[in-house]
Amino acid sequence: MQDLLPLKESVIKGDAKSARSLTEQALASGAEPIQLLNDYLVPAMNEVGRRFECNEFFVPELLLAARAMKASLELLRPILAQRGTAPIGRAVVGTVKGDLHDVGKNLVVSLLEGGGFEVFDLGVNVPPEKFVAAAREKNAQIVGLSALLTTTMPSMKLTIEAFRTAGLRDQVKILVGGAPVTQRFADDIGADGYGENAPMAVALARKCLGLAA
């Protein structure tokens, strides 16, 4: 088996062109798509997340890495779909009611997709009922709530309550994040998890499904 570390590196470095060509080469020499995903792409995004947390990487590096990841995934997905390989999970993600910020939310969507999830992006200013309806319709296991304003954090609590009222609370894991959100707040409102940044959201989502981060 050829050394595929350059594939991992190309994602970390945000080199979409190399990620694509290395993926092509790997597939051509018989590599398994699921192995490429789990052994090289997912660890690459974990490393990107680590560097973001260490403040070595900023938003541009995250975006470029997500783009490189996507370039590789575009080649893997058709094969995985053909083989009936399901996405590792389904997530419904949005910015809560009253809040219009979407940069963080968009990063989470990109990274979750890169991590093998099927993601339904509900956009911004999403009312609790819409999160509930989408989670139900798409049979999602993960619900991601983002907020950038302190004043809209209460919408997160309302959204969790809406899931409870709808009888769906136990069927989903609700994760929260955003600049003003804290672990303490997440605990207070009964969220299942809190991610300090977009890369951590992916690790958290995988953990919720019982997968290794």
Place this chain on the structure above:
Amino acid sequence: MHPLIADLIANGPVLTDGAWGTQLQVRGLGLGEFPDVWNLSHPEEVEAVARSYVEAGSRVILTNTFGANRIRLADHATSALELIREINQHGVMLSKRAAQNQALVFASIGPTGKLLLSGDVTPEQVYAAFLEQAHALADAGADALVVESMGDIEEAKLAVAAAKSTHQPVVACMVYDSGAHRDRTMMGTTPEADAAALAEAGADVIGINCGRGIADFPALCRRMRAVIDIPLWMKANAGLPELVDGKAFYRTTPTDFAAFMPALVEAGAQFVGGCCGSSPYVIRETYETLRGLPRTQSRLDPGTRSS
């Protein structure tokens, strides 16, 4: 240096204003409601906020036009799109009416909300949106334009270019809240690099708003001062918000905020004010503190008086 700016800073630091969003919320702006449309639907409230800052001592007040660019409105208040020029112009008009001859009106231009790097929007589209807004504001009589809360230097440069085409003075400020030391923009650029880039882009005043509390501003200010001789604009948060009983609460008191003024002025700021969490009380305290500082001539050379 632009003569308007030179005249303003000639006798010492200039006090700008405080937060608008929270003041409008106190007056009934709902959660998630787009503040800028209140220029049309609740003009008396907007004017009241402007007036409260003039009365607190602001020499420069801004306008309720932070989000009134085509890209942001297209996403979040589509129905208001056709009124984009009116929203901007009424914003200026309301601030001017409140300011009378006591204060100048620097019109606010905020970010588009979209990241250039993501490809969701092109530089041409961003420039066009800022151009439209800048001219609406200048045509309504804004004394200057303030490009604020920028997290991406590339977007800031486009905004500055658009604003400069009006021939009004242009203030450009960035937000620093990322990185290990919370001294980078979200895109990873430094105060030094951004100050240099904005100076090159032709901004008349350069600075920092939001992101950090007032305690952290003198150090950030010094870093910009070290690389440029252009007047500096510092508009700090009154601390960082905490959620108490479901409401945002800023722990820095007006007195605490004002206490940092000597350090901020010493660090090289010509324009000082408050951002999130600040109120007319904060501005009033700051006004009193600034008044108590020894009167100094501006340390900057106004240069030749050319526009």
